[in-house]
Amino acid sequence: MSKRLDELDTPLRGLKVIERKPIRDERGFLERLFCAAELEDVLHNKTIAQINHTLTAQRGVVRGMHYQRRPHAEIKFVTCIRGRVLDVAVDIRTGSPTFLRWHAEELSADNFRTLAIPEGFAHGFQTLSDDCELIYFHTAPYVADAEAAINPEDPRLGIIWPLTITAMSPRDAAHPILGAEFEGVAE
Numbered sequence: 001m002s003k004r005l006d007e008l009d010t011p012l013r014g015l016k017v018i019e020r021k022p023i024r025d026e027r028g029f030l031e032r033l034f035c036a037a038e039l040e041d042v043l044h045n046k047t048i049a050q051i052n053h054t055l056t057a058q059r060g061v062v063r064g065m066h067y068q069r070r071p072h073a074e075i076k077f078v079t080c081i082r083g084r085v086l087d088v089a090v091d092i093r094t095g096s097p098t099f100l101r102w103h104a105e106e107l108s109a110d111n112f113r114t115l116a117i118p119e120g121f122a123h124g125f126q127t128l129s130d131d132c133e134l135i136y137f138h139t140a141p142y143v144a145d146a147e148a149a150i151n152p153e154d155p156r157l158g159i160i161w162p163l164t165i166t167a168m169s170p171r172d173a174a175h176p177i178l179g180a181e182f183e184g185v186a187e
Contacts, residue, residue, distance in 0.1 A: 004032040005039060007116070010103045012091050014118035016042055017105055018077070022112055031112060033079055034137055042116045046075060046139040056085075056132045060166030064124015065090055065150040065157075065175070069185060072146035073119040075139040080107035083132030085125040086162055090150065093120035094184040102159050107134075120187050122150050124172075126161050149175040 008017040018039070022029035036043060056063065065088070068074055078087055090102040105115050106128070117123050125134070152159065152168065156178045 003038055005035055007039070007042060010105075012089065012098045012101060012103050012121075013096070015089050015091070015103055015121065016116040018042075018114040018116050020112040020114065033114070033135065034077060039077075039116070042118075043075065043139065048137045048139060049074075050138040050141045052136040052138070052142075054134045054136070056127045056134075057130060058166055059127050059130050060163045062124060062126045062152050062161060062165050062168045063172060064088065064152050065122040065154075065159075066124065067092065067120075067122045067148055067185070068140065068143060068146040069148050070146075072140050072143040073185070075119060076117040076123060077114050077137040078107065078117065078123070078125075079114040079135045079137075080109060081133050081135055082109050083130065084108040084110075084128040085132050085134065086128060087115045087125045088123070088159055089115065089117045090122040090157055090159075091120065092122050092150070092184045093187050096120070096184070096187075099184055100157060100178075102157060104159075120185055124152050126163060126165070128163065151175040151177050154178055 006019045022031040088104045091098045
């Protein structure tokens with residue numbers, strides 16, 4: 001079978017957009033969400049350890065900006081299977097030339113795109129429609145003690161959320177604002 005996933009570079013090294021190529025006919029379509037063989041350049045010899053599914057009911061909700069510290073850092077593949085989201089990744093790699101820069105992609109049930117987020121990035125999103133469902137493929141299982149996050153409204157990041165934020169969990173709103181001492185995470 002021909003390749004069903006294409007990798008596109010973004011301005012941030014290692015952050016990729018995966019374009020899925022559905023096979024369509026009069027019945028609908030079949031699409032490949034993930035293929036280790038086709039994504040080996042992104043996986044770096046890692047395997048998928050966990051798959052999560054989320055539903056966010058309201059438009060305008062922001063979730064994030066989450067990451068896991070070493071040794072539990074993860075590569076994350078984020079796919080929207082219903083609705084539309086603005087998916088955001090922030091480079092927090094120590095010494096990276098794009099340190100604290102962010103990149104956003106609209107992911108939707110209709111555009112067949114996945115954001116492949118490497119280790120060393122914080123991740124979050126804003127829902128652009130009601131009833132958004134996302135599927136996450138992770139190369140490491142969630143470990144509560146390794147969890148870390150940055151406040152989605154941190155002025156140092158300057159993320160431009162396209163909609164007024166209608167809701168954010170108290171936990172996400174309480175994530176710290178980065179101080180000058182924040183040096184990022186090791187690759």
